[in-house]
Amino acid sequence: xxxxxxxxxxxxxxxxxxxxxxxxxxxxxxxxxxxxxxxxxxxxxxxxxxxxxxxxxxxxxxxxxxxxxxxxxxxxxxxxxxxxxxxxxxxxxxxxxxxxxxxxxxxxxxxxxxxxxxxxxxxxxxxxxxxxxxxxxxxxxxxxxxxxxxxxxxxxxxxxxxxxxxxxxxxxxxxxxxxxxxxxxxxxxxxxxxxxxxxxxxxxxxxxxxxxxxxxxxxxxxxxxxxxxxxxxxxxxxxxxxxxxxxxxxxxxxxxxxxxxxxxxxxxxxxxxxxxxxxxxxxxxxxxxxxxxxxxxxxxxxxxxxxxxxxxxxxxxxxxxxxxxxxxxxxxxxxxxxxxxxxxxxxxxxxxxxxxxxxxxxxxxxxxxxxxx
Numbered sequence: 001x002x003x004x005x006x007x008x009x010x011x012x013x014x015x016x017x018x019x020x021x022x023x024x025x026x027x028x029x030x031x032x033x034x035x036x037x038x039x040x041x042x043x044x045x046x047x048x049x050x051x052x053x054x055x056x057x058x059x060x061x062x063x064x065x066x067x068x069x070x071x072x073x074x075x076x077x078x079x080x081x082x083x084x085x086x087x088x089x090x091x092x093x094x095x096x097x098x099x100x101x102x103x104x105x106x107x108x109x110x111x112x113x114x115x116x117x118x119x120x121x122x123x124x125x126x127x128x129x130x131x132x133x134x135x136x137x138x139x140x141x142x143x144x145x146x147x148x149x150x151x152x153x154x155x156x157x158x159x160x161x162x163x164x165x166x167x168x169x170x171x172x173x174x175x176x177x178x179x180x181x182x183x184x185x186x187x188x189x190x191x192x193x194x195x196x197x198x199x200x201x202x203x204x205x206x207x208x209x210x211x212x213x214x215x216x217x218x219x220x221x222x223x224x225x226x227x228x229x230x231x232x233x234x235x236x237x238x239x240x241x242x243x244x245x246x247x248x249x250x251x252x253x254x255x256x257x258x259x260x261x262x263x264x265x266x267x268x269x270x271x272x273x274x275x276x277x278x279x280x281x282x283x284x285x286x287x288x289x290x291x292x293x294x295x296x297x298x299x300x301x302x303x304x305x306x307x308x309x310x311x312x313x314x315x316x317x318x319x320x321x322x323x324x325x326x327x328x329x330x331x332x333x334x335x336x337x338x339x340x341x342x343x344x345x346x347x348x349x350x351x352x353x354x355x356x357x358x359x360x361x362x363x364x365x366x367x368x369x370x371x372x373x
Contacts, residue, residue, distance in 0.1 A: 309355035
């Protein structure tokens with residue numbers, strides 16, 4: 001059985017699990033302050049901020065700087081009453097964090113983060129001071145649409161206040177629970193795809209034994225005898241006459257080129273990271289490949305999906321099968337007989353490049369099509 005393998009290399013990063021360069025998350029939540037009664041006045045508030053209160057703000061995550069840990073800028077603001085002060089006390093907290101994402105499947109992404117920041121007070125207790133803090137948190141993003149996700153997180157903030165109520169340094173421990181929506185912007189461009197194409201496979205053909213040309217017959221006559229040449233023939237009925245046919249024994253059911261040899265085709269697709277969706281450009285390529293199969297009904301196609309090493313083996317195996325099945329279904333809908341197609345997945349088990357770089361992972365997220373007859 002003669003086989004031809006076509007490889008389609010996918011671009012995109014995993015750049016974690018995100019297909020977009022920027023994420024903006026408006027958030028609201030509630031903050032618990034460890035020093036809300038430090039002055040021994042009920043509901044008084046003291047060093048490190050005010051009593052427990054609501055907060056709101058925004059988080060901006062940048063996905064195109066580092067594959068592993070992504071920078072995030074956070075701003076939170078809250079207001080509440082402090083004993084002995086008129087009006088409201090405001091607390092503005094800014095943080096710079098590194099975020100590490102752990103994709104579980106194509107719609108669910110747990111994450112952890114840590115960093116440092118600075119806190120400002122307005123109209124606050126005399127023993128409270130602006131100052132540096134360190135923070136750490138965990139959370140979860142779950143996809144609603146391709147560009148919108150629900151974001152839930154818990155955040156711990158530690159600050160060493162410059163002056164406690166008794167004149168000594170004092171520690172402040174804040175815990176915040178936050179919820180919001182993440183909006184993704186600026187979709188990443190796909191990396192250029194370079195596919196390896198197997199050399200054309202030409203069936204060995206035994207040429208018919210050459211027959212000696214007949215010797216001209218000289219007939220004594222006043223005028224020379226004119227011999228008409230035989231009409232050209234097409235033995236394999238592929239539309240190319242035998243004198244020009246370099247593959248004169250091509251079986252029926254193959255589209256042939258100008259030399260009378262079977263035509264072969266390639267299929268190149270780009271999948272988004274952790275996705276089995278085919279974009280508009282991919283749809284056109286699948287349609288063209290389906291047209292080729294219909295013109296060459298002798299071919300059968302085996303479609304094999306592959307992934308990079310991100311996420312678990314079990315998840316990657318299922319994702320590779322989904323990628324192969326979606327291409328098979330598109331070909332069937334385009335008019336190719338289902339009995340000529342098969343789909344399977346190899347997960348992350350057969351990489352063609354290193355999974356330690358985003359370029360290598362892009363090459364490993366691919367579809368391979370094997371033709372046979």
